[in-house]
Amino acid sequence: MARFWVCAAGAGFFLTFLVLHSCFCGSPNILYRLDVGWPKYSEHFTGTTFCVAVDSFNGLVYVAQRGDNMPKVLVFTEDGYFLRAWNYTVDTPHGIFAASTPYERSVWITDIGNGSYGHTVKKYNSFGDLVQVLGTPGKKGTDLNPLQFDNPAELYVEDTGDIYIVDGDGGLNNRLFKLSQDFTMLWLHGENGTGPTQFNIPHSVTVDSAGRVWVADRGNKRIQVFDKDTGEWLGAWDNCFTEEGPSSVRFTPDGKYLIVAQLNLSRLLLLEAPPVGSIGSCSVVSTIQLADQVLPHLLDVDRKIGAIYVAEIGAKQVQKYVPLKSYFLSLGS
Ligand SMILES: *[C@@H]1O[C@H](CO)[C@@H](O)[C@H](O)[C@H]1NC(C)=O
Ligand SMILES: *[C@@H]1O[C@H](CO)[C@@H](O)[C@H](O)[C@H]1NC(C)=O
Ligand SMILES: *[C@@H]1O[C@H](CO)[C@@H](O)[C@H](O)[C@H]1NC(C)=O
Ligand SMILES: *[C@@H]1O[C@H](CO)[C@@H](O)[C@H](O)[C@H]1NC(C)=O
Numbered sequence: 001m002a003r004f005w006v007c008a009a010g011a012g013f014f015l016t017f018l019v020l021h022s023c024f025c026g027s028p029n030i031l032y033r034l035d036v037g038w039p040k041y042s043e044h045f046t047g048t049t050f051c052v053a054v055d056s057f058n059g060l061v062y063v064a065q066r067g068d069n070m071p072k073v074l075v076f077t078e079d080g081y082f083l084r085a086w087n088y089t090v091d092t093p094h095g096i097f098a099a100s101t102p103y104e105r106s107v108w109i110t111d112i113g114n115g116s117y118g119h120t121v122k123k124y125n126s127f128g129d130l131v132q133v134l135g136t137p138g139k140k141g142t143d144l145n146p147l148q149f150d151n152p153a154e155l156y157v158e159d160t161g162d163i164y165i166v167d168g169d170g171g172l173n174n175r176l177f178k179l180s181q182d183f184t185m186l187w188l189h190g191e192n193g194t195g196p197t198q199f200n201i202p203h204s205v206t207v208d209s210a211g212r213v214w215v216a217d218r219g220n221k222r223i224q225v226f227d228k229d230t231g232e233w234l235g236a237w238d239n240c241f242t243e244e245g246p247s248s249v250r251f252t253p254d255g256k257y258l259i260v261a262q263l264n265l266s267r268l269l270l271l272e273a274p275p276v277g278s279i280g281s282c283s284v285v286s287t288i289q290l291a292d293q294v295l296p297h298l299l300d301v302d303r304k305i306g307a308i309y310v311a312e313i314g315a316k317q318v319q320k321y322v323p324l325k326s327y328f329l330s331l332g333s
Helices: 002-011 325-332
Strands: 032-034 048-055 060-066 073-077 082-086 093-098 106-111 120-125 130-135 152-157 163-167 175-179 185-189 202-207 212-217 222-227 233-237 248-251 257-262 267-272 284-289 296-301 308-312 317-323
Touching: 048 308, 048 317, 060 093, 093 152, 093 296, 106 152, 106 163, 120 152, 163 202, 175 202, 175 212, 202 248, 212 248, 248 296, 257 296, 267 296
Parallel strands: 048 093, 048 296, 152 202
Antiparallel strands: 032 317, 048 060, 060 073, 073 082, 093 106, 106 120, 120 130, 152 163, 163 175, 175 185, 202 212, 212 222, 222 233, 248 257, 257 267, 267 284, 296 308, 308 317
C-alpha cells in the first residue's frame, strides 16, 4: 500500500511536485522535491500516520500512527533510518511536537483516545518514557481545574517552555490556550462560533518570531492570529480557504512563508507570511499538489534545511519534501 503511493507520487515527481504560481519580480522561486529515499524502509508505517514532528536540534523525526497491535510512535533519523518505536501509554495519537533544547529531548503527543491514557496531552522523553500528563486521563470534559480535554488536536511548545494547545478536533471544546512552563494557564479563548476569537475545530497551532500565534481554524475555513503575550486577536485570513479549511500550519525556518495543509484537497499551500505588525490578507505564493487521496493531515518543518515532513492519512505514510537549491540561494541574497 505504502509503496503504491510512493510510486503514484513519484511518477509526477519533476513536473508536479510544485506547481509554481508565477511570482512578482524579485520573489524567490520556491521549489521542493520529494525525497524518495525517506524513510529508507516504508514498511515501518503499519498504521494510519496522523502526525509528524521534527527535532531539528538532534536530527530526529517522530511519527505517530494509529491502529491495533502496533507501535504507535516511530523514531527515524533525518536521513530516514529507523531507530526505535513505542506504544506504551499511547492510545490514539492526533498531534505531535518535538520540543528539544540543548538540555532536554522531549516529544509531546495529543491523545484523543477514550481508553485509560486518552483525552490527554503527554510529554515523553526521546525513548518513550512518560514524563508529564496534562488533562484527566480516560475522562473527556470541559473543565479547566482540573484540566480536561476532548479530542485535543495539537500543541506548540516554545523554547522557553511556554505551551499553546488547540482543543480540539470536533469534541466538546473549541479552545486555544497558553500554559506557562509550570502549567499555569496564561490566557484562553474557548468559545464555539464563527466570530473573532471563536473557533470551530481549531486543528493546528504555531508561533512565529514576531510573537504571533497562528491557528488553523479548520471548520471556519480560516486562520486566526493572536498576540502570544496577551492573547489579543490580531486578525484572520479566510480568502485562501474558500474551498477547504486549513488542517496544519507551520513556518519555513526563515519565517517568510507559512505552509498549510488542506486535507481533502490533498495539497499544501505556501502563503506569504507578513512581517511584524498587521497580518493583512492571505496570499498564495506556491501550491504543492499531492496525489489524489493522499490526505495530508499534519506536517512539520525542519529548522535547519527547511525540509517539510507530511503525515498523510490516506497514503498511510510520511513523506519528506526538500527545498531545492535555488531557494537557498535566494535566502542568502
Ligand atoms: C505494541 O507494539 C508491539 C510491536 O512493537 C506489538 O506487538 C504490540 O501488540 C503493541 N501493543 C499494543 C497495545 O498495541
Ligand atoms: C472508544 O473508542 C472505540 C474506538 O474508536 C469505540 O469503538 C468505542 O465505542 C469507544 N468507547 C466509548 C466508551 O466511547
Ligand atoms: C459548535 O457550533 C456548531 C455550529 O453551530 C455546531 O455544529 C457544533 O456542534 C458546536 N460544537 C460544540 C462543541 O458545541
Ligand atoms: C473531508 O471529507 C470528509 C468526507 O467527506 C469529511 O467528513 C471531512 O469533514 C472533510 N474534512 C475537511 C477538513 O474538509
